[in-house]
Amino acid sequence: MFRMSNIDDGSWGHLADTEHFGRKTSSSDVRVISYNETTHPKYVNYTKAGHCMIYSKQNEKMFGLYDTRAAVLMQMRFDGYIGFPGGLIDDGENTVSGVNRELVEEINFDLEKFTIKEEHHVISHVNEKLKLILHFFAIEVPLQDFEEMEKKSLSAHDYGNEVMGIVRIPLYTMGDGFRGFPAFLTNAFAGNSREQLLQSLIQRQIMTKEEIERALEAKAI
Ligand SMILES: O=c1[nH]cnc2c1ncn2[C@H]1C[C@H](O)[C@@H](COP(=O)(O)OP(=O)(O)O)O1
Numbered sequence: 001m002f003r004m005s006n007i008d009d010g011s012w013g014h015l016a017d018t019e020h021f022g023r024k025t026s027s028s029d030v031r032v033i034s035y036n037e038t039t040h041p042k043y044v045n046y047t048k049a050g051h052c053m054i055y056s057k058q059n060e061k062m063f064g065l066y067d068t069r070a071a072v073l074m075q076m077r078f079d080g081y082i083g084f085p086g087g088l089i090d091d092g093e094n095t096v097s098g099v100n101r102e103l104v105e106e107i108n109f110d111l112e113k114f115t116i117k118e119e120h121h122v123i124s125h126v127n128e129k130l131k132l133i134l135h136f137f138a139i140e141v142p143l144q145d146f147e148e149m150e151k152k153s154l155s156a157h158d159y160g161n162e163v164m165g166i167v168r169i170p171l172y173t174m175g176d177g178f179r180g181f182p183a184f185l186t187n188a189f190a191g192n193s194r195e196q197l198l199q200s201l202i203q204r205q206i207m208t209k210e211e212i213e214r215a216l217e218a219k220a221i
């Protein structure tokens with residue numbers, strides 16, 4: 001097993017038990033599973049994680065040119081991958097309670113104003129190899145609350161360690177046909193967060209399937 005050289009004890013330290021969940025896996029290892037199915041006893045020993053897309057539709061024009069469509073919040077993670085706020089559900093913890101806890105830890109989410117509920121569930125995936133279930137939620141908030149969240153995230157408990165900063169996603173494509181959203185999609189994404197993003201942009205009618213396909217095919221010139 002690969003061992004980090006720059007940690008004194010020559011191991012993964014406290015990450016040892018969970019870092020393998022963050023390693024790149026092939027999409028064939030992951031399949032969609034219904035939320036109810038994940039409560040089946042056969043998955044009782046699976047590790048569960050839950051992440052959430054927080055977004056606010058907007059029709060601002062970037063530089064008076066490009067339709068920004070929506071403010072969508074993602075984060076640069078400690079591991080250099082881009083992902084959604086959220087994380088591992090503790091043993092015995094209720095899934096949405098775990099997601100809300102992780103959102104408080106990672107972006108200082110104000111549970112007085114918003115809480116993630118099962119109605120916000122979008123899709124779940126299971127990775128049988130890793131015995132890992134990934135739940136994904138999405139919540140639309142007013143732009144003013146979105147902007148408030150961005151500011152408050154700087155004082156989140158995990159800001160500057162697990163979370164290296166939050167980003168908004170450029171959902172427009174610039175005149176060269178690549179910069180903006182297509183360029184953003186060339187980043188390294190955590191887990192299946194890239195697929196989760198693309199599917200929810202279509203499902204939430206922020207982008208059409210054709211636009212997503214065009215962005216995926218675009219090449220830098
Ligand atoms: O945004 C994501 N969507 C799907 N899977 C993800 C996402 N971010 C990470 N992951 C995978 C890979 C991670 O190792 C596990 C656990 O999530 P993580 O956020 O790292 O867990 P903690 O915040 O440390 O509890 O899920």
Ligand SMILES: [Mn+2]
Nearest residue numbers: 086087102162
């Ligand atoms: Mn976390």
Ligand SMILES: [Mn+2]
Nearest residue numbers: 085086087106
């Ligand atoms: Mn996390």
Ligand SMILES: [Mn+2]
Nearest residue numbers: 086087088102
């Ligand atoms: Mn955690």
